[in-house]
Amino acid sequence: MLTRRRSLALLAAPALAAVPAFAPAFAQAPFPDQPVRLIVPFAAGGPADIVARLIGQPMGERLRQPVVVDSRSGAGGMVGVEAVARSRPDGLTMVLASTGALTVLPQIMPRIAYDVQKDLAPVTLAVTVPQILVVSPKLGVRSVAELVALAKREPGRLSYGSAGSGSSPHLAGELFRLRTGIDIVHVPYRGAAPAVTDLLAGTIDLLLADVPVVLSHIRGGALPALAVTADRRLAVLPDVPTMAEAGARDVISGTWYALFVPAGTPPDRIAILHDAAAGALRRDEVRRSLAEQGGTAVGGTPAELAAFVRAETTKWGEVIRAADIRID
Known part of the structure; x- marks a missing residue:
């Protein structure tokens, strides 16, 4: 039976919005004088691509290196995630991964070419929708x-x-x-x-x-x-009630986008990338653009993202088993 505690995992997302104090301490650490590639595992022009371009430019300004958005669509986002999982762990390749490729498809596909826990390192939860x-x-x-x-x-x-x-x-x-x-x-x-x-x-x-x-x-x-399907009403649709207000409790769901790098990337470079991403997500124009589409900018720590992904994996795993969802 689905538990209330686990079903509320997504409620934690807004609480991650505070940017950790440790990140700026690494802002002056050495970083390669090369462009950073941000892989989007979906088609150009879609929601993930829009998010990537919204945060990519201000990230580049903070890194003093261009952030190049690279679309690698296919297999529900798994093609792009695999490409990053197999990349050199030098901080120069990131992926803006989402719910399905990280927490759902690994539980319903018979074979998958990467292990989220072993092959990827979290940077920050960027956006929830x-x-x-x-x-x-x-x-x-x-x-x-x-x-x-x-x-x-x-x-x-x-x-x-x-x-x-x-x-x-x-x-x-x-x-x-x-x-x-x-x-x-x-x-x-x-x-x-x-x-x-x-x-x-x-x-x-x-x-x-x-x-x-x-x-x-x-x-x-x-x-x-x-x-x-959120814990509070949206500013863009203030007259639409939440599921709880409408009488359907614990129906909390959505799509979220998070930044990851290959496992083995040095912690100081992850901290630099986190600082750049969190800074981009703090910008008023970025937060406003996301809010206009019903999204919430987050920017939590790598540890918070890791815990969030584990909670989401557990939550959706229970739904998958209860509904007997599978892909042959």
């Missing part, structure tokens, strides 16, 4: 309570979309299903965009999507937003 429960306008429900009541009256009729099996929206949908005790059918898509298209058309009934994916549709009135 919660999800929004949206429904088809044809469904005729305007609250989580109405949705749950309908699903319980007609078990197995309602369907929810995702960006693919094992994706963050898939896990969020299963968490919502388990917490509310409803029977709904998963419909995987090849990305979030086609899922949103079918939701608008009424082909599927609901979707738990990252805020930026559906924000314009919510603001335009095309998609009813029932709840946000």
Whole structure:
């Protein structure tokens, strides 16, 4: 049975926002006079790419070296993560990895080419983005309570979309299903965009999507937003209740992005990279740009990121086993 304590792991993210005092002490340590490559394991132009470019430039200013964003998409982010895991541990190669490739796919894939704990070293948790429960306008429900009541009256009729099996929206949908005790059918898509298209058309009934994916549709009135999967309401959607406020407790989920380097990277270089990343995430314009898309800049210590990843792995592992999620 899913435990309340573990399901609240994501609540800890805002508390990591304080930047540690030790980092600036390393700011003058020697660093190679070479560009730093920041691998984004998703396609250019997507949310991860946007985050990387938002923080890459101010990081480069602090490092006095250019930070070059390099897209390496494929296999749900695993291609880019593997590339960094196999890179030279000199501090010149980082990856902006996310939820799936670090905590979900390693638990549902039969074979994976890297070990998160052994092959990667944490730098900082950069950004957290919660999800929004949206429904088809044809469904005729305007609250989580109405949705749950309908699903319980007609078990197995309602369907929810995702960006693919094992994706963050898939896990969020299963968490919502388990917490509310409803029977709904998963419909995987090849990305979030086609899922949103079918939701608008009424082909599927609901979707738990990252805020930026559906924000314009919510603001335009095309998609009813029932709840946000965070512990507090979002400034960009202040009228949308949290899941707890809507009556669905412990449905805390989202996508997060974190910086890692290859294991074996010298601690002083990790500290320099952390200082640069945390400084970038403190910038008003960066925090404002992220907040406009429903994201929260974090910037915690490497140790805090390591603990966060362990907690997330445990949490989603319980959902994976309870829902019997697997990829052959």
